[in-house]
Amino acid sequence: GAVVSQHPSWVICKSGTSVKIECRSLDFQATTMFWYRQFPKQSLMLMATSNEGSKATYEQGVEKDKFLINHASLTLSTLTVTSAHPEDSSFYICSARIPGLAGAGELFFGEGSRLTVL
């Protein structure tokens, strides 16, 4: 199946710094990628939809200036957590959809990135 890769898998940073997480589709082009946040023992919460070549669409309650999303190419989307604080510590997961398969199109998930802000 299709492969989506995230980097880094783990990141620890100091409060106030910014952290960038990459999401790459390795063997297909993804015009749309999705970013989720997962708290311990909870389900995934959609943060935003990343669209190649245009602005991301954020879900209600997600701070656009805190979570910057860039989808500069058909195989790469990045999530930058700006001025990170301990409450931003979480597991962040991206997914990508095979183009042309709306709705039922299978979502392929990255391995996730665990962010710990000290």
Added chain:
Amino acid sequence: AQSVTQLGSHVSVSEGALVLLRCNYSSSVPPYLFWYVQYPNQGLQLLLKYTTGATLVKGINGFEAEFKKSETSFHLTKPSAHMSDAAEYFCAVIPGYSSASKIIFGSGTRLSIRP
């Protein structure tokens, strides 16, 4: 509004026993239904999906699920549990014909396997 309910946040079965993870959904249009598995500190992996056609869907690792419209259910089963099945399982729904961005996940069920 669409929703997904997974009954039981934690299920424990003995190795070799039947696995049954329950999922009920609410959707105003015919849904697309999914089961995903998540191992610790990893992303989600698709186990199986129902879109149209046969209501009994077979997935990877010996899992299967049956779409029952009358019961609005999509329970996940496996005849014989293996230690490697221990993981978190998520049921998900996309309202039919909607964008994948509308996928709604259940709260998850942690499956433990007793030796």
